[in-house]
Amino acid sequence: MKIALTTRGYDKRGGISRYVSELAEHFALDHEVHVYTPYWRDVGNKDVIFHKVPTLPGPLVINSIPFTIQNTLRFKIFGSRYDITHINGGDSLCQDIITAHSIHKAGIEFRKNNKQLKGLGFHDLYAMVTENINYSHRNYRKIICDSNSSKQELMDFYQVPSEDIEVIPVGVNPDEFKPLDRQSLQDLRDKYKIARGDKVLLIVATEFYRKGITELIQAVNILVYKHRFGNLKLLIVGKAQVEGSRKGDAVYRILAKKLGVSKNIVFTGMVKDLNEHYNLADIFVFPTKYEAFGIPTLEAMSCGLPVINSKIGSGELITHGYDGIHFNDPNSVDEIVDKIEMLLTDENMRLKFGTNARKTAMKYSWDKIADRTMEVYKKVLNN
Numbered sequence: 001m002k003i004a005l006t007t008r009g010y011d012k013r014g015g016i017s018r019y020v021s022e023l024a025e026h027f028a029l030d031h032e033v034h035v036y037t038p039y040w041r042d043v044g045n046k047d048v049i050f051h052k053v054p055t056l057p058g059p060l061v062i063n064s065i066p067f068t069i070q071n072t073l074r075f076k077i078f079g080s081r082y083d084i085t086h087i088n089g090g091d092s093l094c095q096d097i098i099t100a101h102s103i104h105k106a107g108i109e110f111r112k113n114n115k116q117l118k119g120l121g122f123h124d125l126y127a128m129v130t131e132n133i134n135y136s137h138r139n140y141r142k143i144i145c146d147s148n149s150s151k152q153e154l155m156d157f158y159q160v161p162s163e164d165i166e167v168i169p170v171g172v173n174p175d176e177f178k179p180l181d182r183q184s185l186q187d188l189r190d191k192y193k194i195a196r197g198d199k200v201l202l203i204v205a206t207e208f209y210r211k212g213i214t215e216l217i218q219a220v221n222i223l224v225y226k227h228r229f230g231n232l233k234l235l236i237v238g239k240a241q242v243e244g245s246r247k248g249d250a251v252y253r254i255l256a257k258k259l260g261v262s263k264n265i266v267f268t269g270m271v272k273d274l275n276e277h278y279n280l281a282d283i284f285v286f287p288t289k290y291e292a293f294g295i296p297t298l299e300a301m302s303c304g305l306p307v308i309n310s311k312i313g314s315g316e317l318i319t320h321g322y323d324g325i326h327f328n329d330p331n332s333v334d335e336i337v338d339k340i341e342m343l344l345t346d347e348n349m350r351l352k353f354g355t356n357a358r359k360t361a362m363k364y365s366w367d368k369i370a371d372r373t374m375e376v377y378k379k380v381l382n383n
Helices: 015-027 060-081 104-113 122-136 148-158 182-191 213-225 250-259 274-280 295-302 313-317 333-344 347-362 366-382
Strands: 002-006 032-037 049-052 084-088 097-100 142-145 165-167 199-204 232-237 265-269 283-286 307-310 324-327
Touching: 002 015, 002 060, 015 032, 015 084, 015 366, 032 060, 060 084, 060 122, 084 366, 097 366, 104 122, 104 148, 122 148, 142 148, 142 366, 148 165, 148 313, 182 274, 199 213, 199 274, 199 295, 213 232, 213 250, 213 333, 232 274, 250 265, 274 295, 283 295, 283 333, 295 307, 295 313, 295 347, 307 313, 307 333, 324 333, 324 347, 333 347
Parallel strands: 002 032, 002 084, 032 049, 084 097, 097 142, 142 165, 199 232, 199 283, 232 265, 283 307, 307 324
Antiparallel strands: none
């Protein structure tokens, strides 16, 4: 089979770029795989064939339109060379399969409803135009969504028929994200002043408002001062983006200081050794308010962490009471407190959930996700 894939960048560092690189390298074991992208690195399979898509000087957002136009023309003229053309989001307007990693129109509605939207930027407008062309006009043969919540958004916002959509989660590499010997992490524990008896909560995020960092900091305050968990630490891994009036993580540091929990909360910024940071934690907490998927949850589960997660996105992979716990309302600080306390006070439950979380994550290894995606390709070709 000849397969063409598109991505704004090919490496193992981002969400979509990781998705494309994993699929491409798995497919290239048995098929001829072509990738259209402005750049590539971290290539793990020399059989993948790359085609450089020229870009303009400047940020990625400036290159969105030329990137889409080039791929559209290429597939319109030369698409018959391939058995399957598979794009991500608005990478092209002519393709067989689209993976909808997020539904921008739904994201805009979330920001609008939460007073985070001060006006539509270029990227918002561009994404909505390409979504409308591809989804409303049925400009595809099949759509892949990362989650059932994203599938429902496609049906609600663009009236895409349910039978047109396959739900296949993003995968994880269980050899990269795995449990480690805690003694090997002593230098990292010293760096963050994590004492022997401390209990560590962890969240990995960039959009701090949407991921519920405010509520988490408020929950830590209650757990430390009202519920007497003075040895509690919250590690916030990631760098906050500018969100409306929120300029980076300053507002969250100020909140922690105001509540008197600065010593309990560590803002690590971006880190390279992500697997080691997961293994510092006792519990992964992800009270996200809106999510298309949320890769950190699956990575945490692969590291053997019990997770407390919203029900959307990757939270759909959790079986409540088996490998983690669901939030009914991630906006409720009281519920966040209660569910964290439930795991803090029950070590056997933490260990059981962590063991089961690792088993669950193994079901979503990249080879299994690639196999499921290939079944979609075959279904499309058979039809």
